[in-house]
Amino acid sequence: MRRLSESKQPLSFGHAYAQSDTFQALFREGMTLVEETASYLDGDGRAAAKTLRRAASIVYATESMRLTTRLMQLASWLLLHRSVREGEMTHIQALEEKRKIKLENTPTTEFGACWDELPDAFERLVAKSISLQKRVERIDTALFGGAPSSPDVNPVNAQIEEIAAAFGCR
Numbered sequence: 001m002r003r004l005s006e007s008k009q010p011l012s013f014g015h016a017y018a019q020s021d022t023f024q025a026l027f028r029e030g031m032t033l034v035e036e037t038a039s040y041l042d043g044d045g046r047a048a049a050k051t052l053r054r055a056a057s058i059v060y061a062t063e064s065m066r067l068t069t070r071l072m073q074l075a076s077w078l079l080l081h082r083s084v085r086e087g088e089m090t091h092i093q094a095l096e097e098k099r100k101i102k103l104e105n106t107p108t109t110e111f112g113a114c115w116d117e118l119p120d121a122f123e124r125l126v127a128k129s130i131s132l133q134k135r136v137e138r139i140d141t142a143l144f145g146g147a148p149s150s151p152d153v154n155p156v157n158a159q160i161e162e163i164a165a166a167f168g169c170r
Helices: 013-020 021-042 044-049 052-085 093-096 120-144 155-166
Strands: none
Touching: 021 044, 021 052, 021 120, 044 052, 044 120, 052 093, 052 120
């Protein structure tokens, strides 16, 4: 028989969330997006990139790196919470590991110079990844506290914009 004091453990919302159907759906959505993006970038995206003008191909390459970085961070976050769900890691261990994951908004030049020249399928993947990132950031803030991160001004974006303008994408 359990004593009363043993049953009065504080409720871990992170653990409860990791056990939820909502998390399971988010996990499937995120991992599906990672697979879909990898498939696109290795196949149709590679072929489409070869047809782009030089300036647009620079934007495509830059955004591809941002997209994959964003998705790898999101996948890491999802896998961390799945580890909690499956009992491979405690919530406290997950908190320690979470410090290695940077969820801050990876800046993008979405709708910037040459953006309209990028393949529609690529634009959709970027938009889906940004939407997923915003949702995960809100969940992370709710679970672990702290203010949601705001996008910092990235000096590289300004230079990319200048290069794109020089190539006539403005």
